[in-house]
Amino acid sequence: MNPRKIYNTICLLVSFLVLQQHGNAQVNINYPISVTPVIYPPFPVSLQYIGNANLPFMYVTITNKSSNAGVLNALLKVKITAGSFVAQTSSLSMALPVSLVGNTPVRLSNLDMASIFNFSRLSGISLDQYNNTFPQSKITYSFTLFDAITQRQISEESSYSLTFTMNTPPITTAPLDKSLQTSQGSQNIFFQWQPRQGSAAGGVIYVLQVVQLLYDGQNPLTAFITNPIYYTDSTINTGYNYDITKTPPLLSNRTYAWRVQAKSNDNGGFTATVFANNGYSNVATFKYSSPCQAVALFMGDLDSTKATVSWLNFDSDPLNLQLSYRKESDANWTVMKMPAIIGDNITIPNLKSATTYEVRALRTCVAATSFSSAVTATSNVTKFSTNDSKGLVVAVKQEKSSNTTGASAIKASCGAKPVIAKLDESNLLTTLVQNDVIKAGDFTVTISNATGGGGTFSGDGIIEMWLGGRVFKTDVTFRSIKINKNKEVIDGAVNLSNQ
Template sequence: MNVCKRFIYTLFLLLTGMQVMAQTNHPVMVNVQLNPPYSLYLSDYAAPDVQRMQVHILLKDLTETNYKCRLRLKIEGPGITLQSRTGFYVSPILINGGEMLTLSGPDLAPYFNPQNLFIQGLDNNAFTKNGAKLPEGIYKFTIEVLDYLRNTTVSNQGTAMVAGFLSYPPIINLPMANTKVDAMDPQNVVFQWMPRHTASINAAFNVVYKFRLVELIPENRDPNDAMRSLRPIYENMTEQTMMVYGPGEPALTPGNNYAVQVQAVEADGKDMFVNDGFSEVVKFTYGEKCSVPQQIVAAFAGKNDLKLTWNATTSQQGFTVRYRESGDTPSQWYEDNTYLPQAVISGLKPGKKYEYQVKGQCIWGYGDYSAVQDFTMPNETMTKGDFVCGRDPNLSRIENTKGLEKLKAQDTIYAGDFKVIILQATGSNGNFSGEGQVMVPLLNFADLGVTFNNISVNTDKRMYAGVIELAQDNREQVSKDLSQALKDYINKLDGLLSEGTTPKDLMTIDALQEMSIIDKLKGWDELDAKTKEALDEIQDKLKDLKAYQDQYPDMTPEQRETSGQQIAKDLNKAKNALADAAKAIGEALKELFNLFRRAQKKVRESYTESELAKLKSTLDINEASLDRVISRQRSNYASTATTDNTQEVILLGKVTITETIPDAGMQANIAYVDAMASYYKQLVILTLAKENLSETQLKTITNNLKVEGYKTVSEMETVATNKDDAAKDKLVDSLSKALVELGNKLFELKISNGKQ
């Protein structure tokens, strides 16, 4: 059977080749086949893993066996010729008559070796050093078969053409050049590029992309120069044509300029691209810097306190205030964070001058600090002075000292550049004491309470002597999150108590200031016992530090070193205890939120959206019915005189009519009110039970819930973190009931406010 198939195949070859045989006397036929992608590297045509070139040889003489032959290769291009040298050693190729032999890969390797080629039109050394790469162009490959012993040609010329050109590098689509990319939290920037080699017949190269990102420093630096000379802040290889630059990559700074470039690279390192595969450099700006707070005003707020207020923009979500005692040798900067456009700096020393700055925090990061401003705290014995800090001390003094006869509520006086509305006052003939509100036009608020004692006011209603002090803020006005406040303070302690803290380092810590901050933190109602104990411990160690600082000048070097090491060790231990307690607060709150969400789900099962839709439909029907009654009665009462048996009725603000009682109008009104109450009450309850409430909203709701059997949130957190599933289920039931009760109260409050 195999012999028969071989005979038929041989006969077919003979028949199909009769015309060619009639035209030539060559005993051997050769055919060359080149497969894309076409390469300019000679070694690729002899690579063992691919068959970019195949040579098919047919010996026509059917009686011949094991005929020895060899090949001659010739490559012709634009002014370039490469041809096999005569006589270089190569193993013979054995062919049998009537059989087609196919050569590829390693069979052709000796013929593509540059050492076995005679090269014209190229620098032989440079060609070899460059990896035997041909210049771009169109090339003709020719193969001839030679008799191995006589070295004579025994075949036709088998030819094939190759268009060998380098591919173009990719084009960056996102971001577009010289545009601004939105800064997001968390960081998320999409880079995308379009490959330009895929449309070529050479597109099957194994290509990867090298992504490079640099920051432009200074911001107006030429991006091409920066890309060549600066170390990239991020570099990566990818097979994709896009890159998502997320929170795991180095953070970009809002408002700064950056440059990006992508290089297409052949996986084996071969030069297959124009410009070595480098795309154009694209410059972009990442977001905007958070704006600098404006119109910063400082005011004396007590014996050791200073209040700062400033203008905030809608994008600013938080602020950092830093301050220090100024002078020839200023102290270190102290920082405090706030979520309101105001802050009170406590623990300042009378008669000392302080510098302060404020910077804003937007969702994408912090901006720059404001310009340095200063304030001199009044001396303890000070009895005269202006209300406001920041006012130019060189302004001329007020010359009118004729005292105002009376000062009463709602009068307005001026202290420095500020307008003060008097709430109550005592005294006469220019000397007054009392309370008021300061008006700061630039800040657009009038709710800063002030107190004054024995101030002097002239007939122009200007204060020319005395001090007006800001009343202390209520703690309820501060909306700073407890866990964040603890985290910030722990980070601050980490900075103050770094590894290897020396006695000199301890002397730079303002122990009194830190104890004042601890007092503020201990004022939180949500503080659990463990955290409060940790704060007390830190405060005790700060007292030890203060005593150490006072005794430092009288200590020997050995005493300073020994005592300092112990205090630093104790402070670090207390700080770690606070960190553990703060972490427990966050975990307990998360567990409580999990139970709260279970309670929300339970409420949603009892108060469904479908039932809400039915109540809305009922409300719409009753409102339409009421509108018809109103319309009908309006026309009736327009032509009918009012009798004694009547009463004035207001129908929910729709219209005031005079109607005989009882009748259809009153019934329609009652039905409408009942339907409205049912619908809006359930709407409020379902709003509280929404699935997508943020943690801030959950915390607000939780703090306002009156849960049966629990007096504080801490008690509920204790249940949420234990392993008693029955107690947790009971708490879920109580939370769901409390949610419904809160919804009812909110609805009743809304109705009450509407009546008022």
């Protein structure tokens, strides 16, 4: 082999080995300072919160491995690598000054390092990226130390990485969407939702929001923007009882939309848990109905060919009535055509004379929808008989129904002369006390309090009155009435207390 070629080959090998050793020396530089970062939950969700936090969660331990007891002045730089940006200390003049002593660790928290996380000291990031939540990605925090005088790097770049993810907001479970909620005597609606967050460091608060739709067909999502919030409250539980103690009360025959917002507890100035959609659940709607109250029917004017039916509404809700009637012996009912505006009576025409009929009223409190059946109540069945062509006897009978309580079937005959018994006026009652029962005409009065004696008394009581197939109790008062030993009023008047 040519000696010249052998010489060149040896020179190349030597040069390669020297370069390789030099490269290894660069990689394995033994820096005099070690930096060890660590981050504890709840983890930060954006850079601005790190600078504003008032509780520690991030720590960087810096150790001068030299045994020299002298003070070493250093500068700490930070770099944050996220999915869409790399932010870092813009220059050494913006770095954090740190003083080190040999073999003495210095532990800095995010409170100590807050200044280097200020937007004005960072480069490679926009203001929106600084203020907004981190992208869902791996977030790496890196720290490097430099000599304050020579500005040489004196530590490795040490890093700590986290995976940042957004939590899924809750989903509503009850009341079901487009459902009908009927009160069972008192307001008691239980709202419930299913949490879906993967983690909830520091705890989660749920904010319940309810709005009333202004009209049928209003978009419930729009309602939360345009309508006032009807009710709101917060809880740490996954359910909320809207009972009779909550105000304002839910109104009957109204449609409501509701949702919950999951929010993290405030942990030292930053949000510990971040939810997609700002934490808002889906929106569900329900229609609320108080118990449907049937009307009480009673008869008005009667003649041989027509009859007037009146009714008493026991609540303030608007009436949606459907009257039907039939001959007592018929199986099928005839449904009447109701006027557009329903008052308190209607006349049934084209009746046969001297015939007994039945009439009833179906009240619809909530109309049927594709998601729920109608809420209705049927009145008591009322029987009546028309006059014959000469206008003689008319009979009226009220029968109990499932919607009425406390009243027995009551019969009355028009045109019949009543039998009036003669009262004993010779023997008078000597004393009258609370809970005694006296009779005033056809009414019984339970005494609440009384004064007097020797047959003459004054006081107050409670009387039972029948109206429209129902028994009502009302307060009465009496002054200087005379009562016999049979506890019958023989002179004077018993008046309603509001008269």
